[in-house]
Amino acid sequence: MIKNFLSNKAIWLMIAIIIGLGGCSQKDEIAESxxxxxxxxxxxxxxxxxxxxxxxxxxxxxxxxxxxxxxxxxxxxxxxxxxxxxxxxxxxxxxxxxxxxxxxxxxxxxxxxxxxxxxxxxxxxxxxxxxxxxxxxxxxxxxxxxxxxxxxxxxxxxxxxxxxxxxxxxxxxxxxxxxxxxxIKNQISTIPVEQRKLITSHDAFQYYSQAYGLEIPGTLIGISTEEQPSAQTVKNLVEIIKNTGVKAIFAETTINPTLINTVAEEAGVTLAEGKLYSDSIGVKGSEADSYIKMLTVNTNTIVSALTQE
The missing domain is CATH 3.40.50.1980 (Nitrogenase molybdenum iron protein domain)
Structure with a gap:
């Protein structure tokens, strides 16, 4: 009986040592990380x-x-x-x-x-x-x-x-x-010169436009999306769109499209089918889930909308 007890005790001691070593290994991995x-x-x-x-x-x-x-x-x-x-x-x-x-x-x-x-x-x-x-x-x-x-x-x-x-x-x-x-430069150059005008929900595309030859006649809101456009702002943007003769304007992925859709309807222009990525890349697995893909998708969206017949 004593012999069996000692044998069982030895077994449990060995198990404890193995578990302990495993724990040390995990701690080492965590420490390394x-x-x-x-x-x-x-x-x-x-x-x-x-x-x-x-x-x-x-x-x-x-x-x-x-x-x-x-x-x-x-x-x-x-x-x-x-x-x-x-x-x-x-x-x-x-x-x-x-x-x-x-x-x-x-x-x-x-x-x-x-x-x-x-x-x-x-x-x-x-x-x-x-x-x-x-x-x-x-x-x-x-x-x-x-x-x-x-x-x-x-x-x-x-x-x-x-x-x-x-x-x-x-x-x-x-x-x-x-x-x-x-x-991007080559793609934007395919847009007719008179249509190289970019109107968006908020003023996030100045660097893009300056680099690639687009004009920004106006935006619904300014640099920060914290701003809330007034009825007068909406009216002014509608007039700008009518005067410039652009064929399409653009919503953005991080902004509710309701107001820019209203602007498009009142101005009688198309709201581009694709939204622009302005302040964030897309979710993982989407068409714009990296910085490079984001600029690529934006360019394709802009070119497609502004070259429509």
Whole structure:
């Protein structure tokens, strides 16, 4: 009986050792994972570029879900937790994501911070008599290259062991963006000159239009989607559309299309079948679930609508 007890005891001791070793292995894996750079991105565009550059060599969290509007996003408690854990926070800046920027600048956030969009020299807009920088810098693929380079350099600074990977991935991405830039120019050139006019829900396409040869006669609302257009604003935009003779105007994926649809009806023009991606890439698996796809889809939508007979 004693012999059986000792035998059982030995068996249980062996099981305990195996479990303990397994636990140690799991802890080691967690520790190894936690050794990776902890990076938090705000906008979905910056998040996509960061993932393209770094792959699985960082622990990366994107605060804004795809399809969300950064202008009006309200942070949730989990966002504070992620920001507090971060080694590096990548945000657009130029007040694109005002509520998140306030949170980033709070005293509890100790991470390195990079305003990726602010690496681009901005176009200005007038707001109540003052010049403000336009935050929608990614509309120009050449600015996308600047954003890639700034993210790459910051990742290398904080994680030099992975420099070769960051350099290789960013070089490939930059090549693709240069090709995209030329492709967009060629596509826009197929639109009749008199129809190269872009009217959208909000003023998010100045960089795109300046880079690729479009004019923006007017928009329903200004730079930020926080604005609420008045009846007079709607009326004025209808008159602009009638006077310019454009064939189509455009809704956006992050903005309720009701008002821009009303404008189209009153102006007697087509509301383009496809919506433009302005402040966010599309959800995973959609036609515009990356920065490059977003600019590609937008260009195809614009060309198709403005070249219609």
């Amino acid at each position: 936690n050794d990776q750079l902890q990076v938090v991105s705000t906008s979905t565009i910056i998040a996509n570029l960061t993932e393209e550059i770094a792959g699985e060599n960082i622990n990366h969290v994107s605060i804004l879900p795809a399809g969300n509007d950064p202008h009006i996003y309200e942070p949730v408690p989990q966002d504070s937790i992620e920001l507090e854990k971060a080694d590096l926070i990548l945000y657009n800046g130029y007040n694109l994501e005002p509520n998140i920027i306030k949170l980033i600048n709070s005293s509890g956030i100790k991470a390195e911070k990079l305003a990726v969009g602010e690496q681009v020299k901005p176009l200005d807009f007038d707001y109540e008599g003052q010049k403000r920088p336009d935050p929608h810098v990614w509309g120009d693929a050449k600015n996308g290259i600047i954003m890639v380079e700034s993210i790459r350099d910051k990742l290398i600074e904080l994680d030099p062991e992975n420099e070769a990977i960051f350099q290789e991935n960013s070089a490939q991405l930059i090549t693709e963006l240069k090709e995209l830039d030329l492709w």
